[in-house]
Amino acid sequence: MLQVVCIKQVADTETRVKVASDGRTLDPTAVTWILNPYDEFAIEQALRIREAAGAGEVVVLSLGGAGVQTTLRNALAMGADRAIHLKTDGAPPEPLQVARAIAAELKGLDARLLWFGKQAVDDDAAQVPPMVAELLGHPCVTVVAAITLSADATQAVAEREVEGGREVVEVTLPAVLSAEKGLNEPRFASLKGIMAAKKKPIDEKAVTLAPPALEVVSLALPAARSPGRIVGQGAAAVPELVRVLREEAKVI
Amino acid sequence: MAILVFIEQKGGLVRTVAREALGEAVRLAATLGGPVVGVCAAAADPGLAALGEAGASELLLATHASFGHYEPAGYARAVVAAVEKVKPAVVLFSASAMGRDLAPRVAARLGVGLAADCTGLAVEGGRLIASRPVYAGKAVQRVAFTGAPALVSLRPKVFAPAPAQNGGAPAVTPLAIEHDPAAARARVLEVRTGSAGKVDLTEAEIIVSGGRGLKGPENFAMIEALAAALGATVGASRAVVDAGWRPHGDQVGQTGKTVSPKLYVAVAISGAIQHLAGMSSSRCIVAINKDPDAPIFKVADFGVVGDAFEVVPALTEAVKALNARG
Numbered sequence: 001m002l003q004v005v006c007i008k009q010v011a012d013t014e015t016r017v018k019v020a021s022d023g024r025t026l027d028p029t030a031v032t033w034i035l036n037p038y039d040e041f042a043i044e045q046a047l048r049i050r051e052a053a054g055a056g057e058v059v060v061l062s063l064g065g066a067g068v069q070t071t072l073r074n075a076l077a078m079g080a081d082r083a084i085h086l087k088t089d090g091a092p093p094e095p096l097q098v099a100r101a102i103a104a105e106l107k108g109l110d111a112r113l114l115w116f117g118k119q120a121v122d123d124d125a126a127q128v129p130p131m132v133a134e135l136l137g138h139p140c141v142t143v144v145a146a147i148t149l150s151a152d153a154t155q156a157v158a159e160r161e162v163e164g165g166r167e168v169v170e171v172t173l174p175a176v177l178s179a180e181k182g183l184n185e186p187r188f189a190s191l192k193g194i195m196a197a198k199k200k201p202i203d204e205k206a207v208t209l210a211p212p213a214l215e216v217v218s219l220a221l222p223a224a225r226s227p228g229r230i231v232g233q234g235a236a237a238v239p240e241l242v243r244v245l246r247e248e249a250k251v252i
Numbered sequence: 253m254a255i256l257v258f259i260e261q262k263g264g265l266v267r268t269v270a271r272e273a274l275g276e277a278v279r280l281a282a283t284l285g286g287p288v289v290g291v292c293a294a295a296a297d298p299g300l301a302a303l304g305e306a307g308a309s310e311l312l313l314a315t316h317a318s319f320g321h322y323e324p325a326g327y328a329r330a331v332v333a334a335v336e337k338v339k340p341a342v343v344l345f346s347a348s349a350m351g352r353d354l355a356p357r358v359a360a361r362l363g364v365g366l367a368a369d370c371t372g373l374a375v376e377g378g379r380l381i382a383s384r385p386v387y388a389g390k391a392v393q394r395v396a397f398t399g400a401p402a403l404v405s406l407r408p409k410v411f412a413p414a415p416a417q418n419g420g421a422p423a424v425t426p427l428a429i430e431h432d433p434a435a436a437r438a439r440v441l442e443v444r445t446g447s448a449g450k451v452d453l454t455e456a457e458i459i460v461s462g463g464r465g466l467k468g469p470e471n472f473a474m475i476e477a478l479a480a481a482l483g484a485t486v487g488a489s490r491a492v493v494d495a496g497w498r499p500h501g502d503q504v505g506q507t508g509k510t511v512s513p514k515l516y517v518a519v520a521i522s523g524a525i526q527h528l529a530g531m532s533s534s535r536c537i538v539a540i541n542k543d544p545d546a547p548i549f550k551v552a553d554f555g556v557v558g559d560a561f562e563v564v565p566a567l568t569e570a571v572k573a574l575n576a577r578g
Contacts, residue, residue, distance in 0.1 A: 011387070013388075013506045013507060013525075013526045014525060014526070015387070015390075016390075016525065017387050017390040017391045019391070026387075026391075037507050038507070094365060094395075095356070095359075095366065095368075096359060096360065096363070096364075096365060096366075099356075099360060121387070121388065121506055121507060122386065122387060123386050123393070124368075124369060124384075124385070124386055124387070124388060124510075125366075125368045125369075126352050126356070126368060126369075127355075127356035127359070127366055127368055128356075129356075130324075130353055130354075130356040130357045130360070131356045131357070131359065131360040132360075133357070134328075134356075134357045134360035134361055135360055138437075139324075139325075139436060139437040139438035140324065140353075140357075140438070141438065142352070142353045143349065143352075143353075145500070157441070159444075160349075161349065161501060162322075162349035162350070162443070163348065163349055163452035163454065163455060164445055164446055164450060164451070164452050165443055165444050165445040165446045166443070166444045166446075167321070167322065167440050167442075167443050167444075168440065168441045168442045168443070168444060169438055169439065169440050169441065170438070170439055170441050171437065171438040172437035172438070175437070175438070180500070181500045181503070181507055181508070182499070182500030182501075211398065212365070212398060213359075213363070213364055213365030213366075213397070213398055213399055214365035214366075214367060214395045214396070214397060214398065215395065215396050215397075215398060216393055216394070216395055217381060217394040217395060217396050218393070218394045219386070219391055219392070219393050219394075220391065220392055220394075221390070221391055221392075222385070222389065222390075222391065222392050222532070222533070225532060225537075225551050225553075228537070228549070228551075228552045228553040228554055228555060229553075229554065229555070230544070230549070230554075230555040230556070230557055231554050231555065231556060232556060232557075233556070233557050233558050234556070234557075234558035234559065234562055234563060235558065235562045235563055235566035237556045237557075237558065237563070238556075238563065238566040238567050238570050239570065241538065241554060241556055241567065242567070242570045242571065242574065244554055245515070245536070245538070245554070246574070249515070249535075249536040249553065249554075251458070251514050251515040251535065251536045252458075252482065252515065252571065252574070
């Protein structure tokens with residue numbers, strides 16, 4: 001069974017955001033690039049399904065500039081078999097552009113499970129997985145926190161996080177799934193895995209993106225919070241804290 | 253041009269997030285003009301006529317026996333049918349669990365852009381501009397749309413629900429759609445609810461979060477007690493979740509939930525950048541920490557420097573006393 005995991009290279013969550021001189025994008029200076037954290041859960045689950053079946057292939061796919069190959073290598077080091085790099089240049093694309101490019105590539109592959117992280121921690125859009133599913137005509141379950149595959153691998157039962165509980169969804173393959181934190185505990189790449197990844201193929205394909213459906217007008221830092229104050233030390237500060245919350249902030 | 257609002261219902265009741273979206277639609281209509289039309293997918297009418305008070309002038313209702321639960325394919329079809337009928341300039345969703353799943357499907361079907369999880373909308377030179385936090389709130393992106401309709405999902409708890417007005421009783425018009433659940437190849441078997449009555453972090457008015465400084469999972473009993481007294485939902489830092497003290501659903505911050513309650517109480521949380529990103533849009537922030545140099549104090553409106561094990565029980569008792577007084 002072929003599984004494809006679509007991954008994204010993002011700025012490390014430790015990053016202090018600086019706006020580039022164009023006023024619209026992140027200043028990449030001094031940014032550490034990492035594999036999107038939610039994508040690690042997607043990769044891990046695909047690897048576990050392959051290992052449980054004792055057969056099959058896990059392909060990782062990423063869209064972006066030349067730099068994303070480092071992230072693809074990280075995924076290969078975790079255990080993916082091969083990689084596809086949809087190479088673009090220019091401004092970061094918006095979600096529909098990305099979904100269209102990925103769907104066009106996936107159309108040519110007979111993947112049974114198409115994995116994503118639930119969202120990328122840069123633009124936090126969470127749009128590409130359901131969009132790709134719609135474009136391919138596949139069912140889709142987003143924000144998956146648990147999954148069980150049927151013995152014949154034709155169906156899956158996935159649990160998705162919703163407000164105050166979980167929806168349990170039965171889905172027929174081929175299907176698109178997006179992974180939530182907690183789906184599993186992602187493995188670290190072993191030294192052997194890192195060495196092996198160097199020899200695994202990355203299929204590089206130049207893609208031309210459709211015109212954007214959204215355009216970024218500006219990127220700015222949020223308004224700084226006005227400085228607060230220390231109301232006191234220890235339990236003795238409690239009466240004053242309760243007073244300010246009640247009388248000044250009016251929140252209790 | 254009309255503004256179309258997806259009316260989210262759960263268990264046959266219109267959700268508060270739908271009233272928030274209607275409220276913003278009414279405000280937008282003041283600038284953009286046009287009627288505010290609601291579209292709802294449900295097993296039966298969840299009392300849509302009452303939304304006239306909230307500013308809707310017409311409501312379209314797509315019903316199907318399978319719509320008691322969220323049916324992505326059927327719900328998407330309903331919204332697309334409403335778009336074709338109403339030809340709106342803007343379609344508003346809530347960025348709830350349902351809206352975040354549904355809106356991108358509709359966007360893909362219509363081939364238009366979606367600005368997700370927005371915290372502000374403005375009309376500039378006749379153009380709709382949506383503001384949306386990115387990097388979990390470390391920055392704010394403003395986006396414009398190159399086509400129509402403009403699809404927007406709104407972050408819960410940010411937009412005020414429409415005030416009750418003397419709106420007339422709007423027409424509730426059936427919306428005919430073809431929907432075959434079997435063809436959708438996905439169906440909800442059941443919805444498992446978590447702790448009874450617990451409000452989700454993303455929709456909570458008050459949140460009390462605990463961090464590593466609590467020393468162990470058993471000490472969250474103290475946090476639960478304060479939360480119970482305040483009517484709050486319990487949250488946690490990433491360190492605590494990664495240590496297995498609390499479930500993943502409790503995590504606030506980047507790689508967890510981004511929250512905007514009216515009151516956020518951070519107990520024994522030092523304030524890593526990922527945590528601050530996820531909660532700094534809260535209206536009022538209280539920090540309780542024994543380290544006066546902890547970064548959490550930089551975003552807190554009110555801070556108490558002290559041992560959580562002394563401060564929290566005292567605060568719980570004080571809140572209980574306040575509640576008893578009424």
